[in-house]
Amino acid sequence: MTGLLRRQLWGIMRLEIRRLFLSRMSLVVYLLAFAPAILLIGHATFETRYRQRLRSIAKTHKPLAGLDQVYPGMSMQQVVERLGRPYAQRFGRRGSPTVFYQYTDGTTNLTVVFMQGYVWRLLYREPTSLPEYLRLLSGIFNLYYLRLGIFFGAVWVFASLFRGQILDKTIHYYLLCPVRREVLMAGKYLAGLLSMILVFDLGVLFQWIGTLWLFDKATLAGYLDQSSLRQLLTCVAVTALGCLGYGSVFTAVGLIFRNPIVPAAAILAWEQINPFLPAALKPLGMIHYLQSLLPSSAKLDQQIPPMISLLIRPGEPARPTVAVIWIVTVSLVLLAVCCVLARRLQVNYATD
Amino acid sequence: MPFDSAQPVIELSRLTVRFGTRPILKGLDARLYGTSIGLLGPNGAGKSTLIHTLLGMCPVAEGTAKVMGHDIRKEQRRIRSFVGYMPEGDAYIADMSAVAMVRMMGELSGLPPEAALERAHEVLFYVGLGEARYRRLGTFSQGMRQLAKLAQAVVHGPRLLILDEPTNGLDPAARTRMIRLIQQIRSSGKVHILLCSHLLADVEQICQEVVILKDGWLIADVDLDAQRRCDRRFLDVEVWDGADQFAGAMAGLGCTCSSSGQGRISMILPEGLHLQQVYQTIVDLDVPIRRLSYRTDSLEQIFLRAMESADGGL
Amino acid sequence: MSHDLVVLEDVCRFYGEVLGVNHINLSIGPGITSLVGPNGSGKTTLLSLIAGLIRPSKGRISVLGYRPDQPQQLMRILGYATQFDSFPMGLTGLGLIYSLLRMSGYPHSDCRKMANQALEQVGLVQDSHRRIGAYSKGMKQRLKLACAIAHQPQVLLLDEPLNGLDPLIRATIIQMLRRLGREGRHVIISSHVLNEVEMISDQVVLLSGGYVAAEGPIHTVRTEIKDQPMEFLIQCDKPRLLACSIFQHDHVVEARLLPEDQGLLVKTRDANQFCRTICRLALGQVQIHGIIPTDDNVRSIYEYLVGNQEASK
């Protein structure tokens, strides 16, 4: 019997995983998961080439003094005396009396903006440092990935597990198999979970790879020594937990509601206003616990505007064990509800 | 007949249509004159493609076709203005009333708005949707939608009516009604009908001439009345019970009998055996029969014969 | 509960206020059974109830002793080809059946074999590696059939199985269904095309407005309708003479000459007796070459039992 059960589970999962990975619908999920990674990787390639370019320019057009030796108000002549000829110069849009001079020392790029012959602005472009990048990564994870990416991915994948097939009028193929409805439920959920975790964790990994790629081994070694690898692992784990939790929520939503978009929007709104809720209501939701699991973001606070830091920081973080237990328990309870719903599911497309 | 019988309704000359590189119609040649033409063929033989091509929805690769003397490559618009088309699948505008949709379709075919309104009411009454004509089409049942489709196909008074599977999905009462309507339209003598259907029984009731397609080739062009033969050697008998006993007795007289269940027996009478002897056997054995008739060729047999000979010929 | 019957006991099903089926009592044995009735008479509801895709509001259903709410057992012996032309996205014909069999728990090699067998039976082997999206309507129809018969079920429910099939394939499918019926399987078909129903089915169930209007073998059903005398078309060389002699018999209630020597239409209250009489008369001086019952078919039964309501609608 257990052999049969295993075969059935696998049978459901292989069909579902294929459906989730290969259909046109899954493009949305890929986009949600990989958009930040693509942007970061694209940026990394751009940035490496830019730095190479700066380095090669600096060899031929080395400025005579440090780039911090010019000040607003200097005349064009003074600037040229101090730094030498710029490696590039550009004029403002037709009619406007601005001129741009570019200097570089190999790492930093300086654009001097002259207004009617006098320095008006100095635009420094310095290479971003590793900690800054990590801040960016953690911001992306917190603001985009957790709140929008995984959320919408889960809506898309899990709500469509049943509802999508009911709308497609294809659920009866599954129900006409000699499979317990509970097994069917479990198979579908596991398939959704596996593919979600795979896609989104890959997304996280790619984001990190795209970022770390910019730095040489020495910098990275220092970074890995700081055991910040834990941050990555936490992100991976939190992604998985998020998929698990939102997955069960939206499986249930897909079974209950004819149009899952409306409850999904309601849940989204609820999760978004979580930081502003009174303390008693905060624990009712996923995002509170997921954020509690993230490494403390105290380091980030100085540079982030207060509104956003409010969004990122859970008011009173729950203990990690509590958070994990809560998420898993809620998921299990919801899955049990789903099983009951699946048992009672009737195929009656005409009146749906 | 008010038609110029010298001019074919549809004339195909080396008509070839391809989807991508896949040929769907492979050089059809035919001149069809009948008032009601049936278009038959297995799935994927190119029936629908032929219809779409005649309406100018598929690009022609080679050759050409003429509908009522108008070239489909040059006078598409002209052809479409005197053709009424009833598509195969669902075709309706859910949030319009029947009369509004039929009227709009009439206007699109070039009727002035007032005339279109008159015609819309008229044809809706005619197809039997009079009571329902102010209802939204979205609330119609399948059968009513079929009728609405027919109504929009005739609203502009077409000279050629193309019907693609008109009885599909209809329940028996609606099917009978639809066939009666098409027969009526045909017998008005003002419209040619091109009917495409899988239900040979329906084609048989409506059409005089049948064209059979297979794999993009035209394999037969049959005048139904001429082809219907009645072979006096084949006899169908149905009995209440005792089929085996009866068949045994007839075999004794030299008949080849085959039973197809439920008391149905098909017999081939040998030369010289008189029908009287069959009756004699029935009376002698006291077999309770309920049917006795010569077998006439149904369209199905004509169709199957055509398919077989095409296989042999290729 | 009987173990070779599909039994429905006082089954009702409502969708909100809409009637699906009402007080259905049926027991269906092996062989081919056809469900006939107008649209909305509850054919699909009945099939879905038997398959357990929907639950009855009231009443009990047993399929060869299994309950419809135990899919893990029932679906091993039941196959259902629904009326919906939809398929899971992105699969090939073979892939679909294979996947469904895998889902049922058969091992890989069995699945391949069974799927191929099923496809062969419906004549889809050539196209089994094409995507279902590219299938024509008839091919989809056949694929549904293949899905339903792949695990060789004892009970086969088919909702409009011949819809959209061309005559050639129609013939092969009918042959296959007949074979399944002869093998002693329960084949339950819903259909709109009455002359096909007549050709293939051992018995009919006539539904109207959610109720069973008639059930049983066609000819038995016809004789049960006592208030409509049966009508025969007699083709002979001397119709007038035959008409005179036929009126001697009590059971003949009406005889009408058709124009152009097409024959004689006779209405009788006792068909059996009438046929005997005709056969005897055929031995006499009238040459009779056709005794054709004109209303001993599903169409007539349908019209007598359902048609009146249709007309009033």
Place this chain on the structure above:
Amino acid sequence: MAVYKQQYRPYEGPRTSPIWRFLVPLRYSYAKILQSRLLVLLLALCMFYPCACATIIYLSHNSPALAALRLRSGILPQVDGRFFYFFCTVQGSLAFVLTALIGPGLVWPDLANGALALYLSRPFARLEYVASKMTILVLLLSTITWLPGLVLFAIQAGCVGWDWAVDNAWLAGAILVASIVWIVVLSLIGLALSAWVRWRTAAGVAVLAVYFVGAGLGRAINNIWQTRYGYLIDLGEVMNTVWAGLFRYYRGPGLSPVHAWLMLLLVCLVCIKALASKVRGLEVVR
């Protein structure tokens, strides 16, 4: 007494000219669209800003009224390129909302129920079909964009005098061109999404998503890469650049107008391609 049997009759009356036939579906669509109360309300709301503008123009040339309201004349904005630029921005956004509301219901129902076969089997070409559907949006959006814009221009001309009107004739042209470009882009996007997204609400959301996701993503690209090309996928920014160019109003660094125009052209082409592949008399079988 005579008996008239009801039977099929052919039509032998006159036929209408084919040129204006694409306006036929328009009539039926308007009858339907204007039944929606929400829409009528929204249309009324869209007139709020033009009315306010008209009041401002009127007041700025009517010193007694200004004095009565105790306003200084300098407080009211100048009627120039900038004024109309903002007018276009406001009305353009409203036009966008209207498109999101109406657009999805245009093509999709016909596709869903196979009605295209009915349209296209008549002497009615695909182009005419698209034209008729587009005209619905174009007319509706015109009433809230360039029509009130030109009315404002006329009011201003009336208040100031003929010379101003002659000197600033380019403004009237700019209003017209700016509005029409935006309307064409919007209606194409609306129709294309309506043809591709199978569900009405989803199509509405998709129209909004094109705008907002584009904007968000564009900003993200700009931030990460420190460039301005991210704005290219931000439809609002692209359009604002085009408008700013037309109204000769400098908005600070951003896209170059040439790029913006090219982007708009690209969007239109993509939409036309999408429409062409969906608006067909028959389903394409692979």
